[in-house]
Amino acid sequence: MTATDAALTWIARLTAQHGPLMFHQSGGCCDGSAPMCYQRGEFKLGARDVQLGEVGGAPFYMGGDQYELWKHTDLVLDVVTGRGAGFSLEAPEGVRFLIRSEVCAV
Amino acid sequence: MKYPRPNTAGSKLNYESRYDNFIGGEFVRPAKGQYFENLSPVTGRPFTEVARSTAEDIEKALDAAHGAKAAWGKTSPTERANVLLKIADVMEQNLEVLALSESWDNGKPIRETLAADLPLAIDHFRYFAGCLRAEEGTVGEIDHDTIAYHFKEPLGVVGQIIPWNFPLLMATWKLAPALAAGNCVVLKPAEQTPATILLWAKLIGHLLPRGVLNIVNGFGIEAGKPLAQNKRIAKVAFTGETTTGRLIMQYASENIIPVTLELGGKSPNIFFADVLDKDDEFRQKALEGFAMFMLNQGEVCTCPSRALVDKRIYNQFLELATERTQRVQPGDPFDTDTKLGAQASNDQLEKILSYIDIGKKEGAKLRTGGERVRLGGGLEDGYYVAPTIFEGTNRMRIFQEEIFGPVVSVTGFDGFADAIAIANDTLYGLGAGVWSRDGGIAYRAGREIQAGRVWTNCYHLYPAHAAFGGYKQSGLGRETHKMMLDHYQQTKNLLVSYDPKPMGFF
Numbered sequence: 001m002t003a004t005d006a007a008l009t010w011i012a013r014l015t016a017q018h019g020p021l022m023f024h025q026s027g028g029c030c031d032g033s034a035p036m037c038y039q040r041g042e043f044k045l046g047a048r049d050v051q052l053g054e055v056g057g058a059p060f061y062m063g064g065d066q067y068e069l070w071k072h073t074d075l076v077l078d079v080v081t082g083r084g085a086g087f088s089l090e091a092p093e094g095v096r097f098l099i100r101s102e103v104c105a106v
Numbered sequence: 107m108k109y110p111r112p113n114t115a116g117s118k119l120n121y122e123s124r125y126d127n128f129i130g131g132e133f134v135r136p137a138k139g140q141y142f143e144n145l146s147p148v149t150g151r152p153f154t155e156v157a158r159s160t161a162e163d164i165e166k167a168l169d170a171a172h173g174a175k176a177a178w179g180k181t182s183p184t185e186r187a188n189v190l191l192k193i194a195d196v197m198e199q200n201l202e203v204l205a206l207s208e209s210w211d212n213g214k215p216i217r218e219t220l221a222a223d224l225p226l227a228i229d230h231f232r233y234f235a236g237c238l239r240a241e242e243g244t245v246g247e248i249d250h251d252t253i254a255y256h257f258k259e260p261l262g263v264v265g266q267i268i269p270w271n272f273p274l275l276m277a278t279w280k281l282a283p284a285l286a287a288g289n290c291v292v293l294k295p296a297e298q299t300p301a302t303i304l305l306w307a308k309l310i311g312h313l314l315p316r317g318v319l320n321i322v323n324g325f326g327i328e329a330g331k332p333l334a335q336n337k338r339i340a341k342v343a344f345t346g347e348t349t350t351g352r353l354i355m356q357y358a359s360e361n362i363i364p365v366t367l368e369l370g371g372k373s374p375n376i377f378f379a380d381v382l383d384k385d386d387e388f389r390q391k392a393l394e395g396f397a398m399f400m401l402n403q404g405e406v407c408t409c410p411s412r413a414l415v416d417k418r419i420y421n422q423f424l425e426l427a428t429e430r431t432q433r434v435q436p437g438d439p440f441d442t443d444t445k446l447g448a449q450a451s452n453d454q455l456e457k458i459l460s461y462i463d464i465g466k467k468e469g470a471k472l473r474t475g476g477e478r479v480r481l482g483g484g485l486e487d488g489y490y491v492a493p494t495i496f497e498g499t500n501r502m503r504i505f506q507e508e509i510f511g512p513v514v515s516v517t518g519f520d521g522f523a524d525a526i527a528i529a530n531d532t533l534y535g536l537g538a539g540v541w542s543r544d545g546g547i548a549y550r551a552g553r554e555i556q557a558g559r560v561w562t563n564c565y566h567l568y569p570a571h572a573a574f575g576g577y578k579q580s581g582l583g584r585e586t587h588k589m590m591l592d593h594y595q596q597t598k599n600l601l602v603s604y605d606p607k608p609m610g611f612f
Contacts, residue, residue: 024349027533027579029370029407030269030296032347033507034457043349044356063348065533065579069506073464082453083145084270084297086350087326087334091297092142092158096453101464101503 001053001060003077007097010079011037011056014089021058023077024049025099026086027066035060035077035097036088073101109440112153112210119206121301124155127163127323128307130170131316136324137162144301147213147448148439150487156300159324161332164292167320168338171263171290174317179260179288186286187235193310194231197224200309207302208274209439213448213489214402216440226568227278230586233570234282237588251605257598260288261340264594265333267326267354268303269345270296270450271405271510277303279585280343285318287594292320292339294330298451326350337361341594344368345407347508348579366583366593368407368576370508371536374529375399375410375565376519376551378542379418382426391563392541396427398565399514400434400493403449404458407580408537410514410565412505414528417518424516428474428495431514436479436490448488449511455489458511461504462494470498470515500528508534522547526554535577539565558584 003011015021020040026032036043040058048064055077062070082096090097112119124141126133141155157163178186197204205219214223246254266280273295284291295303300323307321322329334342335357344354345368358365381392399410415423437444449455455478462476475494480486494513496504505515519525529538535557542548542563552560558575561567568574573587583593603609 026347026349027370027507028347028351029368029508029510030271030346030405031350032370033461033509034347034453036349036353038353043353069501069503069533073468073503080453080456082456083451085326085453086346087331087353089327092325092328096456098453098456098460100460101467103464103467 001055001075001077003055004079007077007079008056010090010095010097011058015057018089021089023055023058023060023097025060025062025066027063031084031086034085035099036086037090037097038087039089072103074104076100076102107442108438109206109216111440112206118203119210121154125157125301125304125323127157127159127167128304128311128319128321129163129167130173130320131311134166136160137166142297144211145451146210147450147489148210149484150452150489153210154301156304157323159322159329163322163324164329164332164336167292167322168263168336170317170320171292172338174315175260175262175290178290178315178318179262181288183238183241186288187238189313190231190235190282190286192313194228194235196310196313197228197231197306201228204274204302204306206440207305209447211299211301212270212273212450213439215444215447217442217444218402223272223275227275230278230282230570234286234591237591238286241588241591248601251603253602253604255600255602257600258287258591258595259598261594261596263290263292263339265336265339265342266291266293267330267334267342267344267346268293268295270298271402271407273299274302274306276345281319283590284594285314287591289594290318292322292333294322294324294333297323297325334358335360339363341365351581364593366585367581368536368583368585369579369581370407371534371557371576371580372412372506372508372532373408373410373537373539373557374412374414374532374555375539376414376525376529376541377416377419377423378525378544378547379416380543381541382419382423383543388543393426393430395539395541395565396514397430397434400431400446400512401566403447403491404512405450405454405510406566408559408566409508409510410537410539411509412500413514413516414519414525415516416525417520420518424473424497431493431495432474434493436481436492438481438483438485446493446512448490450489452489454510455491458491458509458513461507461509461511461513465496465498465502465504465515468498468502468504470496470502470504473497475512500531506532522551526551530556533578534580536580537561
């Protein structure tokens with residue numbers, strides 16, 4: 001799990017604004033298949049959520065079932081211009097976090 | 107035929123420069139006076155501004171809704187049903203302008219909004235008007251003198267959070283049953299597509315008592331969260347994705363209120379070998395069924411984004427299906443000949459391209475498409491993607507995650523059991539398709555697939571009166587059916603004794 005410089009800049013900016021952050025990878029429709037960024041502790045983790053790593057000081061999680069299907073890929077957190085993202089913190093800023101992936105050897 | 111652009115000579119669609127929230131029967135400025143630009147994905151350019159609301163605006167809407175709930179909840183079913191019928195009539199009279207707005211705000215082709223989004227929404231109001239008139243409580247005879255009456259009562263004030271893929275239709279799926287059941291509503295449209303429902307509120311707002319319907323616009327974190335977490339709502343309905351779905355359940359658990367959730371899928375579309383037995387109408391229908399992954403640019407929770415094809419016909423079927431797919435290319439959504447429009451937003455476009463990228467890196471074979479398309483004529487910055495077919499295996503990420511674009515991942519299966527195993531090897535269970543000339547095979551497959559809706563020898567039909575909702579991580583509740591009324595009602599039991607004799611305990 002890594003992050004691009006642009007994503008790290010936004011994490012720093014959002015951290016200054018909202019305090020410590022966390023990410024949870026979403027699945028499903030609309031704004032899904034993309035990471036959600038919250039104030040740390042906002043999203044209650046479950047017993048089967050897996051922490052994949054840390055980006056810009058923010059822990060990054062994914063549901064356990066989803067992790068099983070993703071674990072052969074390295075994830076790179078990036079950011080693009082965008083509009084709308086569930087309850088993710090970056091949306092009002094006109095940007096959207098996005099995951100890019102590389103195949104890795106598990 | 108090509109419709110003129112909004113706000114140009116001859117256009118029926120003329121947006122105002124700015125839209126406020128609809129609260130208590132009137133349009134009111136957001137408390138903080140902030141607005142956000144609303145872009146059209148057709149051109150990638152802004153066309154109006156919409157209220158950027160915060161918790162204060164949600165509270166104001168809840169005040170209005172709570173002020174209206176006692177009277178609205180006690181109106182007769184006839185009265186409420188008649189209001190829904192009038193809403194449907196006004197929508198029908200304004201079908202073209204609402205359809206144009208849905209196309210402009212979401213990017214979908216006008217062909218679809220004219221023929222599907224709007225007619226379905228109109229019919230939905232009429233359907234729930236009918237359901238309400240036909241609804242009855244029950245009477246149970248516990249014994250000769252003890253009677254259990256069951257009355258249906260509205261929940262009160264409910265919160266609804268609407269997605270951007272079918273903005274007006276998805277709002278209707280939630281509003282029609284909620285209003286029919288006698289609830290007042292605070293609704294937050296998607297920030298990607300807020301425009302049409304505001305035009306709609308201007309047209310139909312006067313038909314409802316003040317405060318029964320309230321529309322508050324803004325971002326999820328600023329307006330959606332204070333709604334979903336609010337102690338003054340009795341239920342929350344959401345369509346979207348799994349992480350926000352979990353968050354909404356978490357908020358609902360703080361207030362111990364019910365939720366209904368529709369969270370998407372990765373729907374299998376299964377083609378058994380006999381679909382190619384004859385070169386006839388049914389073969390063409392099955393190929394059309396494959397091509398349905400392009401409907402609404404793939405931005406449908408039930409997009410048939412996994413095609414499972416019997417290995418005995420795999421090559422021939424995929425050749426025919428590829429040819430059928432390649433006939434469709436993205437075009438101007440305002441042209442009635444266009445079958446594939448623009449993706450709804452830039453981040454949606456980027457996400458689709460990122461999945462095409464991982465598909466290639468995982469070794470899936472790109473059969474056609476796989477790239478952004480730049481159209482001319484002022485559409486250069488619109489968000490267009492070529493219809494894309496991948497071949498691979500079901501454990502690849504492009505087979506397991508919703509891409510929400512015109513992208514289908516195809517794999518072969520070896521016999522009935524293998525087809526069902528692949529179909530069910532997914533976290534989701536919203537939709538599925540089964541294609542066979544053999545009714546027995548189709549029936550057994552439909553019963554074995556863990557999904558809430560199995561289209562059998564058809565796909566992407568959304569009539570009212572056929573229940574729609576998910577198994578597994580696809581959500582909770584069933585929409586587009588009278589059973590949705592139950593999701594917006596309490597059951598009141600009066601347990602009544604008509605026996606004058608003491609009960610005999612004390």
